Amino acid sequence: MIETILSHYEITKDTMALIPARQIHYCTVAIEPLQQHHVNQLTLTMIKEACLPGGSTYDGRRLAVISQTGAQNKVPIPINPMELIYAFPTSSPSNPDCIWIFYTHVKTIKPHPKQPTSSLVVFKNYHEIEVPVSLQVLQRQMQRTSYCMVRFSRWEGE
Numbered sequence: 001m002i003e004t005i006l007s008h009y010e011i012t013k014d015t016m017a018l019i020p021a022r023q024i025h026y027c028t029v030a031i032e033p034l035q036q037h038h039v040n041q042l043t044l045t046m047i048k049e050a051c052l053p054g055g056s057t058y059d060g061r062r063l064a065v066i067s068q069t070g071a072q073n074k075v076p077i078p079i080n081p082m083e084l085i086y087a088f089p090t091s092s093p094s095n096p097d098c099i100w101i102f103y104t105h106v107k108t109i110k111p112h113p114k115q116p117t118s119s120l121v122v123f124k125n126y127h128e129i130e131v132p133v134s135l136q137v138l139q140r141q142m143q144r145t146s147y148c149m150v151r152f153s154r155w156e157g158e
Contacts (some may be wrong), residue, residue, distance in 0.1 A: 009039040011050035016105040018043040054080030076145035078152045086139040
């Protein structure tokens with residue numbers, strides 16, 4: 001089977017997660033409900049590029065979240081609030097192993113059955129990924145992102 005490697009990936013409402021991959025030909029696996037893409041771009045590069053069509057830079061969005069929520073580390077990013085595209089990092093975004101999880105696709109997070117320092121993120125389509133971060137850290141990231149969504153999104157009726 002020939003594998004297609006994308007040189008560029010555009011984050012959309014279908015993006016569920018961006019997972020770093022240390023492969024020769026690609027850097028990231030972009031997970032969507034019906035497929036996975038191997039992409040020759042770093043996760044943070046894709047996140048930064050995706051903020052621009054939503055009306056701001058990554059740094060601008062990060063500073064706005066810090067200002068509105070008080071979060072200083074592992075800040076959730078409102079990539080495109082009008083499209084309800086919000087993502088949160090599992091570690092420092094500068095960490096090459098940082099996974100980005102897209103909030104609206106998460107069904108639940110549960111502890112890893114064999115590794116107490118890892119968790120399983122279960123998406124709404126029941127796809128699971130293992131994340132080398134504790135359940136408590138991921139739950140806090142979900143709460144931060146939820147609060148961020150309330151602060152930055154225009155809900156129907158407003």
